[in-house]
Amino acid sequence: TQLLEQSPQFLSIQEGENLTVYCNSSSVFSSLQWYRQEPGEGPVLLVTVVTGGEVKKLKRLTFQFGDARKDSSLHITAAQPGDTGLYLCAGEMAGGGADGLTFGKGTHLIIQP
Amino acid sequence: DSGVTQTPKHLITATGQRVTLRCSPRSGDLSVYWYQQSLDQGLQFLIQYYNGEERAKGNILERFSAQQFPDLHSELNLSSLELGDSALYFCASSYRGKDTEAFFGQGTRLTVV
DSSP states (O other): OOSSEEEOSEEEEETTOOEEEEEEOSSOEEEEEEEEEOTTSOOEEEEEEOSTTOEEEETTEEEEEOTTSSEEEEEESSOOGGGOEEEEEEEEETTOOOSOOEEOOOEEEEEEO | OOSOEEEOSEEEEOTTOOEEEEEEOOTTOOEEEEEEEETTTEEEEEEEEETTEEEEEOSOOTTEEEEEOTTSOEEEEEOSOOGGGOEEEEEEEESSSSOTTOEEOOOEEEEEO
């Protein structure tokens, strides 16, 4: 059973459209991070959210942490081909467990020109 | 450039063999994490070291071992390799033992033939 479920798994949309990807769990996380990974590269941290209900914006990207700290979403406005990549959410379990980050399987996003 | 260096970038070896993957963390980072990424399993946490000591263990097989040296670089040893061990292996580092703000290397792609 995957601790963090990401949806959709694959998404292909046209340039200029908006999209939202989701990261859900039945567990509570003390923090949740979003990474973007390009082929042949390691994941690059985009944002960390730590407070329930927190919203963070990074240019056209909006990240939200659920009130109960069990889920998160990433919304991209006016998607561009440069946004193409694998988007991964990762959570640090509440309670301070030293289990490393738990990753979702990711959303493969393709933005077509 | 994340500042985390992994070598080698690619490795091809035969079943039954043993290999060593190397990771140099960002300057000043005390914590090193190893992850395995395969197409079907996503990013799986293997093991974490903090300032030379093992901190946490994830889904690491008994055939795999790791260590962190006094200069804080780390090595991941994979032995009795099987075809299913073919994957991308990532190292990440962070300043403290917490995963927040972890930075990933570019990975080592291991192919077992």
